[in-house]
Amino acid sequence: xxxxxxxxxxxxxxxxxxxxxxxxxxxxxxxxxxxxxxxxxxxxxxxxxxxxxxxxxxxxxxxxxxxxxxxxxxxxxxxxxxxxxxxxxxxxxxxxxxxxxxxxxxxxxxx
Amino acid sequence: xxxxxxxxxxxxxxxxxxxxxxxxxxxxxxxxxxxxxxxxxxxxxxxxxxxxxxxxxxxxxxxxxxxxxxxxxxxxxxxxxxxxxxxxxxxxxxxxxxxxxxxxxxxxxxx
Numbered sequence: 769x770x771x772x773x774x775x776x777x778x779x780x781x782x783x784x785x786x787x788x789x790x791x792x793x794x795x796x797x798x799x800x801x802x803x804x805x806x807x808x809x810x811x812x813x814x815x816x817x818x819x820x821x822x823x824x825x826x827x828x829x830x831x832x833x834x835x836x837x838x839x840x841x842x843x844x845x846x847x848x849x850x851x852x853x854x855x856x857x858x859x860x861x862x863x864x865x866x867x868x869x870x871x872x873x874x875x876x877x878x879x
Numbered sequence: 880x881x882x883x884x885x886x887x888x889x890x891x892x893x894x895x896x897x898x899x900x901x902x903x904x905x906x907x908x909x910x911x912x913x914x915x916x917x918x919x920x921x922x923x924x925x926x927x928x929x930x931x932x933x934x935x936x937x938x939x940x941x942x943x944x945x946x947x948x949x950x951x952x953x954x955x956x957x958x959x960x961x962x963x964x965x966x967x968x969x970x971x972x973x974x975x976x977x978x979x980x981x982x983x984x985x986x987x988x989x990x
Contacts, residue, residue: 803980809982810983824975827979838934866928867913868913870922873922
C-alpha cells in the first residue's frame with residue numbers, strides 16, 4: 769500500500785467554523801489530489817497539486833482552499849464550513865499523473 | 880461527449896454471469912484513461928491504466944478495452960463472483976495530472 773494517511777478520519781463541526789483536513793504521504797509522489805464523494809456521484813476533484821506550492825482548482829473548488837508547503841503534506845481548508853460540505857473527502861497521490869493511490873478518507877459532518 | 884459518463888449506473892447479475900459496462904470520455908486531447916475498483920467502506924484501487932487506442936488490459940477475470948478515436952472504454956468481467964461486487968470507476972486524465980471521474984457503475988453479484 770502507498771503510504772498515505774488522512775487526518776482526522778472523522779470530524780463533526782458547526783456551520784461557519786473553519787476546518788482543515790490533512791493528507792500526508794511518505795512516497796515522495798509529485799501529484800496530490802483532494803476529492804469529495806457524495807451519494808450519486810463518483811469522485812469530484814476539489815483541488816490538486818503538481819508540486820510544492822503549485823496547485824490548481826478542480827471542478828468543485830468554491831469554498832475550499834489548499835496549501836502544499838512541502839512534498840509530503842497537502843492541506844484542504846474549508847474557510848467557513850457549510851452543510852453542503854458534509855461529505856467524505858479522499859486524498860490521492862500519484863507519481864507521474866497516471867494511476868492514483870487513495871487515502872482512507874475523512875468523513876466530515878457540518879451541522 | 881464533454882464529461883466522463885458511465886453506464887449503466889447499476890447492475891445486478893447472478894454468480895457466474897459475464898458482464899460489461901461502458902465509460903465514455905471526450906475523445907479530443909486524450910492522454911490516459913484509468914479504471915478503479917471501489918469496494919464499500921474502502922478506498923478506490925487502480926485496476927488499469929490505458930493510453931493507446933486499441934489497448935487491451937487483463938487482470939484475472941477482468942479485462943478492459945480502449946477506443947480513443949470514438950471516446951469509449953469497456954470493462955468486462957467474466958464469470959462474475961460475489962467478491963466482484965463493487966463500484967467501478969473510470970477516470971479521464973489530462974497530461975497536466977488532472978483527473979475527471981465518472982459517477983461509476985455499481986455491480987452486485989448475487990450468489
